[in-house]
Amino acid sequence: MAVSDKPSARETKRLQTRERLMGAAVAEFKRSGIAAADVGAIVAAAGVAHGTFFFHFPTKEHVLLELERREEERIAKQLARFAADNHDLAQTFGEAIRLIVGLERRLGGILFKDFLALHFSQTRPQTDGESQHPVIVEVARAIERAQTLEGVDGDVDPFNSAVFFLLGLYALLTTTHNWPEQSAMLDDYLLRSLRGIGAK
Missing domain, CATH: 1.10.357 (Tetracycline Repressor; domain 2)
Structure with missing residues (x-):
């Protein structure tokens, strides 16, 4: 029986969420710089809960x-x-x-x-x-x-x-x-x- 290299549906979803957060964070950093960047604005743009940001990025x-x-x-x-x-x-x-x-x-x-x-x-x-x-x-x-x-x-x-x-x-x-x-x-x-x- 061959072992599949494909990520599970759960892992795929996790990676997609991480990419959405990355994209939203980079856009926010471009606008206001990292110090003034608002995590609330990042998670709102990514469409995820506030704690999800810190799950992916401490x-x-x-x-x-x-x-x-x-x-x-x-x-x-x-x-x-x-x-x-x-x-x-x-x-x-x-x-x-x-x-x-x-x-x-x-x-x-x-x-x-x-x-x-x-x-x-x-x-x-x-x-x-x-x-x-x-x-x-x-x-x-x-x-x-x-x-x-x-x-x-x-x-x-x-x-x-x-x-x-x-x-x-x-x-x-x-x-x-x-x-x-x-x-x-x-x-x-x-x-x-x-x-x-x-x-x-």
């Missing part, structure tokens, strides 16, 4: 952690697919910038700042199986490949350089949101980041 920050996990995995997969097509480091860095700028635009300025604040918070809630950030890992892999194929300085630490590149990018995006000069500043940032690790 705090509002846990919604943001789930969003962070999903977005990091999505961006890392897209970046890995891009890099697999033999793009050079400049192109891969450019794609990383494009993907993260896309995230900022989708989330909006208020939620993007909250997203990054939690990302770097010393008091962020811990979750099971939390590991290295996959976007950092993909950028570090691209730098390692460039050391082999493009002559990037062998003394460069790929992981540290990936962290520095992404930290600088996040800081630039949060401080220049809606600035008309942002695009030119990002081009300059890309050029200087590549020069900083000895890339052509």
Whole structure:
């Protein structure tokens, strides 16, 4: 007798409720930011009882952690697919910038700042199986490949350089949101980041 991999009706309903809550919470966070977000408005939009929110997410920050996990995995997969097509480091860095700028635009300025604040918070809630950030890992892999194929300085630490590149990018995006000069500043940032690790 074969064991079915399909989730039970109860599990399917639980997952659907969680997704409704995620969607309603993200919409509320975009409007008012996480601190001012009203759980009552979230559960009303999701069509569930007040306690259902806390069954799925112990705090509002846990919604943001789930969003962070999903977005990091999505961006890392897209970046890995891009890099697999033999793009050079400049192109891969450019794609990383494009993907993260896309995230900022989708989330909006208020939620993007909250997203990054939690990302770097010393008091962020811990979750099971939390590991290295996959976007950092993909950028570090691209730098390692460039050391082999493009002559990037062998003394460069790929992981540290990936962290520095992404930290600088996040800081630039949060401080220049809606600035008309942002695009030119990002081009300059890309050029200087590549020069900083000895890339052509």
